Amino acid sequence: MSGLYQFLEEQDLGISTEEFKAAKSEMLRTPFQKVADKYGFRKEAMEDIIKYLSSRAVTQPLKPADDYPLIKALKGRKFIVTAGFYKQQTSKVKMLGIADDFEEVCVVDVTVSNKKEAFQKLIDQYQLNKAEILIIGDDAESEIKYGLELGIDTFLLDPENLYPNAKTTFKGTDLSNLHQAAGQ
Numbered sequence: 374m375s376g377l378y379q380f381l382e383e384q385d386l387g388i389s390t391e392e393f394k395a396a397k398s399e400m401l402r403t404p405f406q407k408v409a410d411k412y413g414f415r416k417e418a419m420e421d422i423i424k425y426l427s428s429r430a431v432t433q434p435l436k437p438a439d440d441y442p443l444i445k446a447l448k449g450r451k452f453i454v455t456a457g458f459y460k461q462q463t464s465k466v467k468m469l470g471i472a473d474d475f476e477e478v479c480v481v482d483v484t485v486s487n488k489k490e491a492f493q494k495l496i497d498q499y500q501l502n503k504a505e506i507l508i509i510g511d512d513a514e515s516e517i518k519y520g521l522e523l524g525i526d527t528f529l530l531d532p533e534n535l536y537p538n539a540k541t542t543f544k545g546t547d548l549s550n551l552h553q554a555a556g557q
Contacts, residue, residue, distance in 0.1 A: 380425055387415035402512060404456040404483045430464040437469050440548040444509065445474050447555055450499070454491045454516065456481040489519030496523075507555050509548075513539035528554045 378397055386393065396412045405426060409419060444451075453475050455462050462480045466472050476499075481491045496503065509528045510516035513536035520527040521540060528551060529541040543554035 377426070377429070381422065384418040384422060385415060386412075386418055388412050403515075405458075406483050426458050427460065429458065429461045431461065431468045432464070433468065434470070435465065435468045437471055440551075441471070443548040443551050445471075447552065448557055449505070449555075450501075451475045452495055453478045454481065454488050454495070455479070456483050456488060456515070458482075487519065488516050489522060492516075492519060492523055492525070507542075509551070513541065517541050526554070 377400070381393070381397075388396070392412050396408050396414075399408045399411070405422075409422070414422070451474060453466060455466075455478070457480060459480045459482070463478060466475075466478050472478065477495070479491050479495065481488055492508070495501065496506075503523065503525050506520075506525045507528055508516055508520035508525055509530065510520075511530045513529055513531070517527045517529050517539065521542070526542040528543040528545065529536065529539055530546075530548060531539070531544060532546045534546070543550065545551070545554075
């Protein structure tokens with residue numbers, strides 16, 4: 374993220390230093406466009422920022438989280454639904470070395486769609502049974518919320534307890550109870 378932060382520091386975003394600090398923190402887990410809207414980044418700066426973000430790719434190997442093997446070991450079909458810029462998100466999955474663990478990587482452009490629509494598209498495309506799906510995510514206001522709205526069980530990974538009162542089917546600070554939540 375340091376390259377992005379440096380690029381943003383060079384832009385006139387029209388926000389205070391404190392707001393920029395808070396926005397940087399949120400960018401770690403929230404799609405950029407949502408953060409930009411929330412903090413009111415100047416529209417004049419957004420065209421260059423979007424162009425920059427659209428061209429970015431992860432080129433260095435990344436290490437999956439220590440408990441990723443718990444996801445890999447789950448039985449059944451697996452899909453990644455992520456939000457962001459296509460090139461960046463697909464290169465991130467590739468550099469994590471996890472692409473082959475999933476049937477499909479679906480990148481949602483939040484300017485035109487959302488994860489709920491992506492979930493429904495996958496359900497329809499692959500003729501999935503909602504009762505057999507578990508959505509795993511770290512954002513109670515995105516994938517968890519949309520999963521519940523679709524009548525799907527969810528597992529909120531919340532290591533920092535950012536969502537103490539979130540509605541979810543299952544919750545954990547790590548993935549140690551994931552197999553139990555998945556009925557395995």
